[in-house]
Amino acid sequence: MxxxxxxxxxxxxxxxxxxxxxxxxxxxxxxxxxxxxxxxxxxxxxxxxxxxxxxxxxxxxxxxxxxxTESGKLAAAEIANKHEILKSFFIEILDVNKDVAQQAACKAEHALGSDITERLLSFVEFMGKSNRKRYDIIKEFKTFCKDKKKAEKK
Amino acid sequence: MxxxxxxxxxxxxxxxxxxxxxxxxxxxxxxxxxxxxxxxxxxxxxxxxxxxxxxxxxxxxxxxxxxxTESGKLAAAEIANKHEILKSFFIEILDVNKDVAQQAACKAEHALGSDITERLLSFVEFMGKSNRKRYDIIKEFKTFCKDKKKAEKK
DNA sequence: TTGACAAGTTAGGCTCTCCTAACTATATTA
DNA sequence: TAATATAGTTAGGAGAGCCTAACTTGTCAA
Structure with a gap:
């Protein structure tokens, strides 16, 4: 056991x-x-x-x-997995740069329980599924962010 | 200063x-x-x-x-704001229950820098904007999660 | 007004995580 | 194989954050 x-x-x-x-x-x-x-x-x-x-x-x-050890591997894999999920979300959906994503994932991975992690994974999966609407949304969000940035600079 | x-x-x-x-x-x-x-x-x-x-x-x-103090208020408001953003994201988009969201926000708020927090806010804003496509996506995601849960139970 | 209870502080101690400096074991190579 | 460089450990200490127990201050009501 x-x-x-x-x-x-x-x-x-x-x-x-x-x-x-x-x-x-x-x-x-x-x-x-x-x-x-x-x-x-x-x-x-x-x-x-x-x-x-x-x-x-x-x-x-x-x-x-x-x-x-075997249980060490299991525990570590779980953490690494959480890390990857967070990173994907930050990069693929929030469109944050890789270094920021990497760093933030490191810190946040300790804070999120499995409930949220699983949901987040589902969300990344869901948005990544080839589907015109979802693909568009991600693109639109990027534009939305860029416009926002421009607006701020004025 | x-x-x-x-x-x-x-x-x-x-x-x-x-x-x-x-x-x-x-x-x-x-x-x-x-x-x-x-x-x-x-x-x-x-x-x-x-x-x-x-x-x-x-x-x-x-x-x-x-x-x-005044700077205390500023700093606290920033933290509380981060908390709110995270909570909104967890509840409104990930569709997690309120208690889980509250708790997770507490822990995660310390881990995320302003880059990510701002993006997350933008994302919540963006998805919340009245827009048929985005509204649908959120609904579809909920269904997606429910189906996933069902599939697991088998 | 005084005494009892509640709120706040102090003292001392514990654990966790990190550090540097000094020591020991291992590996390399002349 | 012996000298030296590199890797790893030990010892000792610092600081953050928490605790309990005992003490001090403040408040309220008899």
Missing amino acids: TIKNEKLSSSLEDYLEAIYNLAGENNITRSKDIAEDIGVSRASVTGALRALKEKNLVNYKPYNYISL | TIKNEKLSSSLEDYLEAIYNLAGENNITRSKDIAEDIGVSRASVTGALRALKEKNLVNYKPYNYISL
Whole structure:
């Protein structure tokens, strides 16, 4: 029985997601890379790894490579998924630039529960479905935003 | 010159917003009410008030009523506004129930910068504009969600 | 006016997350 | 293989944000 209901702090979620992204195929990564990815000292990574090991989310032994456990992978995938959904929404519908979208997704992913995330996913899916009306709406919205910007500049 | 660029922690943003909502017309509230509103001990409120006074956002004297300064009002209004925008989006477009929307807005409001918030506002405005196509889209999306739910239950 | 209760503050402590500096283990390469 | 560079850990400390318990101030009613 994998422990699933222990809630992670957003900080630990960040570490988990970073490991997930860095580990890739072989499911292996290093402390140093995590530190760089998140922008934190190596000492902080050691601390986080201990906490994640405690929760059975990473395989961690001092001085060894780091990998995710099965439940770690599940939890990380969920977070990464949320991230992607948010990013898609920001980019494809709100038409925000990629960097802003990436950053905002990072922060917001910790704040939204599954209810909203699922709805948001549905919305992105729905709007993306090839359908003349919806396609038009997105285009019109872009125009709407541009016009608004112009109006402000005056 | 009002100091505007000091970033607030999400915790302090919560206190500020609570004061804003509680203070109402007379711009006056009490420590106890803030504590209850946020769900935190009175001692924690005292701490937060000191921090907010430090940043010139509240008028705070021990054992007195609490009010927002002018810059406090501005900052709080901005946060409350973000909250409203998010809530509208969740309710009116994603068609999420009010309680979920309220809660999610609370958490997400700290995570989104002005870029995204503005776009989101534009989007809500845009979709709300009386326009047959957009109105239809929202209706269709609701149906889409319901169908999806049904499909899952099988 | 005074005493009891409510509101507010202080003190002290806990957890989380981060840091730097110093140390240890591992890897590289001459 | 020994010296050195790189990666990882430990120790110690800071600050934010929260708590409880005890104390102080303020208020209201007998």
